[in-house]
Amino acid sequence: MDKSAGALHRPPMTDTSPTRFQTFTASTSPDQGPPRLAKLREEMAAEGYDAFIVPRSDAHQGEYVPARDERLAWLTGFTGSAGFAVALKDRAAVFTDGRYTLQVRSQTDQGSFEPVPWPKTKLEDWLAEALPRGGTVAYDPWLHTMAEVTRLEKALGPKQIGLRPSENLIDRIWEDQPDAPVGKASIWPDRLAGRSAAEKIKLVAADLAKAGHAATVLTQPDSIAWALNIRGGDIPHTPLMLAFAILHSDGQMDVFTEPSKLYGFDLPNGVAVHRPEAFKPALEALHGPVRLDPSVTAAAISATLEASGIETVAGDDPCRLPKAIKHPAEIAATQGAHLRDGAAVARFLHWFDETAPKGGLTEIDCVRALEGFRSDTGALRDVSFDTIAGAGPNGAIVHYRVTDGTNATIRPGQLFLIDSGAQYEDGTTDITRTLPVGEIGAEEREAFTQVLRGMIAVSRARFPKGLAGRDLDALARAPLWAAGRDYDHGTGHGVGVFLGVHEGPQRLSRISDVALEPGMILSNEPGYYREGRFGIRIENLLVVIEAPDLPGADDREMLAFDTLTFAPIDRRLIDRDALSALEIRWLDEYHREVAEKIGPLVEGPVAEWLAKATAPL
Numbered sequence: 001m002d003k004s005a006g007a008l009h010r011p012p013m014t015d016t017s018p019t020r021f022q023t024f025t026a027s028t029s030p031d032q033g034p035p036r037l038a039k040l041r042e043e044m045a046a047e048g049y050d051a052f053i054v055p056r057s058d059a060h061q062g063e064y065v066p067a068r069d070e071r072l073a074w075l076t077g078f079t080g081s082a083g084f085a086v087a088l089k090d091r092a093a094v095f096t097d098g099r100y101t102l103q104v105r106s107q108t109d110q111g112s113f114e115p116v117p118w119p120k121t122k123l124e125d126w127l128a129e130a131l132p133r134g135g136t137v138a139y140d141p142w143l144h145t146m147a148e149v150t151r152l153e154k155a156l157g158p159k160q161i162g163l164r165p166s167e168n169l170i171d172r173i174w175e176d177q178p179d180a181p182v183g184k185a186s187i188w189p190d191r192l193a194g195r196s197a198a199e200k201i202k203l204v205a206a207d208l209a210k211a212g213h214a215a216t217v218l219t220q221p222d223s224i225a226w227a228l229n230i231r232g233g234d235i236p237h238t239p240l241m242l243a244f245a246i247l248h249s250d251g252q253m254d255v256f257t258e259p260s261k262l263y264g265f266d267l268p269n270g271v272a273v274h275r276p277e278a279f280k281p282a283l284e285a286l287h288g289p290v291r292l293d294p295s296v297t298a299a300a301i302s303a304t305l306e307a308s309g310i311e312t313v314a315g316d317d318p319c320r321l322p323k324a325i326k327h328p329a330e331i332a333a334t335q336g337a338h339l340r341d342g343a344a345v346a347r348f349l350h351w352f353d354e355t356a357p358k359g360g361l362t363e364i365d366c367v368r369a370l371e372g373f374r375s376d377t378g379a380l381r382d383v384s385f386d387t388i389a390g391a392g393p394n395g396a397i398v399h400y401r402v403t404d405g406t407n408a409t410i411r412p413g414q415l416f417l418i419d420s421g422a423q424y425e426d427g428t429t430d431i432t433r434t435l436p437v438g439e440i441g442a443e444e445r446e447a448f449t450q451v452l453r454g455m456i457a458v459s460r461a462r463f464p465k466g467l468a469g470r471d472l473d474a475l476a477r478a479p480l481w482a483a484g485r486d487y488d489h490g491t492g493h494g495v496g497v498f499l500g501v502h503e504g505p506q507r508l509s510r511i512s513d514v515a516l517e518p519g520m521i522l523s524n525e526p527g528y529y530r531e532g533r534f535g536i537r538i539e540n541l542l543v544v545i546e547a548p549d550l551p552g553a554d555d556r557e558m559l560a561f562d563t564l565t566f567a568p569i570d571r572r573l574i575d576r577d578a579l580s581a582l583e584i585r586w587l588d589e590y591h592r593e594v595a596e597k598i599g600p601l602v603e604g605p606v607a608e609w610l611a612k613a614t615a616p617l
Helices: 002-008 034-047 071-076 098-107 123-130 146-159 169-173 197-211 221-228 276-284 299-307 320-324 328-358 363-375 392-396 442-460 469-482 581-601 604-613
Strands: 051-055 084-088 092-096 114-117 136-139 162-165 215-218 244-248 253-256 271-274 290-292 312-314 380-383 388-391 415-420 422-424 431-436 462-464 492-494 503-508 521-524 527-530 534-537 540-546 558-563
Touching: 034 051, 034 071, 034 084, 034 169, 051 071, 051 123, 071 084, 071 169, 084 123, 092 098, 092 123, 098 114, 123 146, 136 146, 146 162, 146 299, 162 299, 197 215, 197 221, 197 244, 197 320, 215 221, 221 244, 221 253, 221 320, 244 276, 253 276, 271 276, 276 299, 290 299, 299 312, 320 503, 328 363, 328 422, 328 431, 328 581, 328 604, 363 380, 363 388, 363 415, 388 392, 392 415, 392 527, 392 534, 415 534, 431 534, 442 469, 442 521, 442 527, 442 534, 442 540, 442 558, 442 581, 469 503, 503 521, 581 604
Parallel strands: 051 136, 092 114, 136 162, 215 290, 253 271, 290 312
Antiparallel strands: 051 084, 084 092, 215 244, 244 253, 380 422, 388 415, 415 431, 462 558, 492 503, 492 521, 521 540, 527 534, 540 558
16 A cells, blocks of 8 residues: 555656645746836825835735735735735835745845845834835725734824825736635534534623623634634635624624625524625624724724724634633544644655655655645645745745745755645644755754754643743753754744634744643744755644643642654754753654554555654664
8 A cells, every 4th residue: 555655646757737735836927026016106106105015914814815815925926924015105125024034035026125124123113214204104904903003103103104094005906806715614513623603602702791892803714713613715725714703792693704605504593694795884883892802903993993983992802712722622633633644744754765865856746745645545625834845945945835936856965844734624734844865964963953952842841830932932942042043933833723724822932922721732843044055843733731740749730732743753863962861762752652653554664664763762
């Protein structure tokens, strides 16, 4: 079985067929950059605007957006999942965080768009320096949150720079802008969710009533998906239905989306579906106080309520925390998904070890092969994001997305970084492994071992209840810091269950202040990147658990992590002498578990390879 599977996914070097879920065509156009920027400036001049902001986000503030909302990519060529552009009369800039430092330079015309490191450089500071007093900054109020607009107003007001809500000027000039998606939704089974939609709605409504709030406006599709136990088809790689909702404290819920998405659904009593154009009148008819989450609610929503004289109060999206704290049924479901995925990854790693030394293997070949092994499970719904498959210097681009134009051949002496994930009905996976091809240099082995030590430190952590991701982030960085190294991204992000591969509010990050709770799923993915040479990242998913009792410990509540991801970590890249006895013990125990859990799911040559790959260090 394994021989045939390996042969099936040994892609011919001339194969140009697409994968089922990922394409490799660069989203560039001859009129991207200067021509489109010139058209935007014409519209700005006609409206009397000195600046116009073009965010990556859509009206729901999601990380992944439908084709219709890819305004930032359409204007600039930059395809990263976070960032924004600002166009002035005589200059323009694209703001990105450290994950995209290299990518933004390679994808944009730097003669037209200046790359700006964000949040090191704040938008409000840049605008204050770039614009004269009396200048006007225009923005689409559906694409910017209440918190963003408030922050900009507070910073720019004293400079006498005005903010003006505007029609979206990109939509005005984007002649072939795609239509809004109308993907069919589906019911997510209660047996996987652990609670019915009616139970969830009752829980959230009780939270509103206890706080004295008449209603809340839900703007994030994953909150609506969680509350209704549905999954959608509007967003690539993330099973979401784009919608807004109003949830009332009496348990009534109004959902605003294209009704055909939910046609024939047996929704809970009290849930009504309305067309999108009914959303604004419904807001105007509300009675306050209405809870709005300033961090995710579009400024247009708060402006509509304010214009109607309806009282609003600031508060967290009431679905956010219960969604993040997974039900035991969700944990059990995703554990099963991770074992299935682990077997597919093991087959890929075996295939890679057999194939890469022969030469000619490309990044796209590897993406196709890995998706093929996952498809062979018969359970794959989608990949959870476009696979990051970077050979040599491409591995140093943190969120590199291979295209036909960048597709590199994997050469001897290089590291190959592959960060991938899958969407199954019972879980969402995300795993990164860094693999050697032939003999690897001492610097690469040293850095890999430091990254591994940081990853182990987080995996082994015991910590008092109440600590947040910011309190643990340094554990992953300490071995790198000791060598004068670091990485410019967070250590981990939250993950859903057949939802978003990036989920809040939980994170392992220096800026995360949300206390970790049992049931939260996070990634653990320290890395190291040498521009122009190589990238290293090792990633497992973890779930927060109550820490096991220790003899002699006091009564303090302690938490720990349980590992969800099971796949070998390449032992050929490890400097054993640089590991402590505890680190070696953890790695050997982890590999013992990989062999125990994944071994029965593979056969033949893959099983033989797995036994060797998981042998004690």
